[in-house]
Amino acid sequence: MPRVSYTAPATVDEAVKALAGAAGLAKVLSGGTDLLVQLKSGRLAPELIVDMKRIPEMIGIREEGEFFVIGAATPGVMLSAHERLEHAFPGIVEGVDLIGSTQIQGRASIAGNLCNASPAADSVPPVIAARATAVIAGPNGRREVAVEAIVIGPGRTSLAKGEFVVEFKVPKPKPRQCDAYLRFIPRTEMDIAVVGCAVNVTLDAGGTCIDARVVLGAVAPTQLIVDEAAQALIGHKLDADTLAKLDLAAQRACKPITDKRGTIEYRIKIAGVLARRAAAIAFERAAARA
Amino acid sequence: MSKHHVTTNINGEPVEFLCEAQQTMLDVLRDELHLTGSKEGCGSGDCGACSVILDGKVVCSCLMLGVEAEGRKVITIEGIAQGDKLHPVQQKFLEHAALQCGFCTPGLIVAAKALLDENLNPTEEETRYWLAGNLCRCTGYDKVIRAVLDAAAVMRGEPGASVST
Numbered sequence: 139m140p141r142v143s144y145t146a147p148a149t150v151d152e153a154v155k156a157l158a159g160a161a162g163l164a165k166v167l168s169g170g171t172d173l174l175v176q177l178k179s180g181r182l183a184p185e186l187i188v189d190m191k192r193i194p195e196m197i198g199i200r201e202e203g204e205f206f207v208i209g210a211a212t213p214g215v216m217l218s219a220h221e222r223l224e225h226a227f228p229g230i231v232e233g234v235d236l237i238g239s240t241q242i243q244g245r246a247s248i249a250g251n252l253c254n255a256s257p258a259a260d261s262v263p264p265v266i267a268a269r270a271t272a273v274i275a276g277p278n279g280r281r282e283v284a285v286e287a288i289v290i291g292p293g294r295t296s297l298a299k300g301e302f303v304v305e306f307k308v309p310k311p312k313p314r315q316c317d318a319y320l321r322f323i324p325r326t327e328m329d330i331a332v333v334g335c336a337v338n339v340t341l342d343a344g345g346t347c348i349d350a351r352v353v354l355g356a357v358a359p360t361q362l363i364v365d366e367a368a369q370a371l372i373g374h375k376l377d378a379d380t381l382a383k384l385d386l387a388a389q390r391a392c393k394p395i396t397d398k399r400g401t402i403e404y405r406i407k408i409a410g411v412l413a414r415r416a417a418a419i420a421f422e423r424a425a426a427r428a
Numbered sequence: 429m430s431k432h433h434v435t436t437n438i439n440g441e442p443v444e445f446l447c448e449a450q451q452t453m454l455d456v457l458r459d460e461l462h463l464t465g466s467k468e469g470c471g472s473g474d475c476g477a478c479s480v481i482l483d484g485k486v487v488c489s490c491l492m493l494g495v496e497a498e499g500r501k502v503i504t505i506e507g508i509a510q511g512d513k514l515h516p517v518q519q520k521f522l523e524h525a526a527l528q529c530g531f532c533t534p535g536l537i538v539a540a541k542a543l544l545d546e547n548l549n550p551t552e553e554e555t556r557y558w559l560a561g562n563l564c565r566c567t568g569y570d571k572v573i574r575a576v577l578d579a580a581a582v583m584r585g586e587p588g589a590s591v592s593t
Binding site for chain 2 (some may be wrong): 139142144170179244328
């Protein structure tokens, strides 16, 4: 790998200063499972790496009032092991669990998964479906944005120079609210999504959907929030007619590419299938909380 | 560019080393510390041949910088046996002939030990998913899985399960 400088600040303010002080490209290091591959391949040649894992607030999961707060550098394995988060958002944990192998899980973070800005990132659709926000720090202070505002295209984010994600705030589920995430890959493990779909629903006491978010991955340059799919669910139980409308809405939203993992036609078809299946799981989980 | 001075713990021993920021932990283990049991297969986190246990979690040492080891605890394949006594996973790999060329074996044993440290009673499915990040081109995996499940039975002290002497 080409020469690079490294610093491991102990506070967010020190990290902001380090990033602002770099003359050339500076990269944030969380788990490093994307960054180190990009350094080795020569795709990136930063002059500075800023390791965020020594900043206490950026590692771990806290509960603050009505929110779960997830430090940006928290590795996947800590999210899967957090019983209250897993109970509240099984769909988020399903997405995180699908990122790479056990070894990758030991390091990879959802902030890295998000900021690497792959359309196929598995943890991103369920986090968006949960209406999570990201707290961003930078030379102009802190700001908080919806997670869906961060990725603007493959490999591109809306973060300005010197900005980085500090933590995610995920509003705790309301009664009878739950989620699910499914992805399709051509093999059983260790591949990149052909399509991913997160569904987050809230039901009333009678099992009718009163709120929903449906988010697709890997079928467009960014993750897609499919409002038409959510509208197909709201006001309904999960009957055949509702499922058919959901399937159609998911298919209509897709703007995929053809690549070695699947054609445009295949991805569109699968998006509808996954939306139906993920909705069925989310409804069942939400109803079980009644 | 000055080198970083790193103080860490490898296989239970305090270790200090100097490294440049861009050196991976795998580079440091092999080239600076001459612990050459960990292998570089792909260098991109796909094959698991470089697996080490970092603060109790199995990770790819090729995707970790050497400087990140500061203050951490690292266990490599060289630290799995207790002196001359093989770990049950190692013994069962021998008994089941769970290797051919052996290049993936250090990573598989490290990853399997990490599994059994967390869960002494994994199902076959859990074991297969856990080891999905360790690629082997020789064995077809079946003997590997049998060896790990058999090692788990030995570690649980099940009647009938034992290691050959």
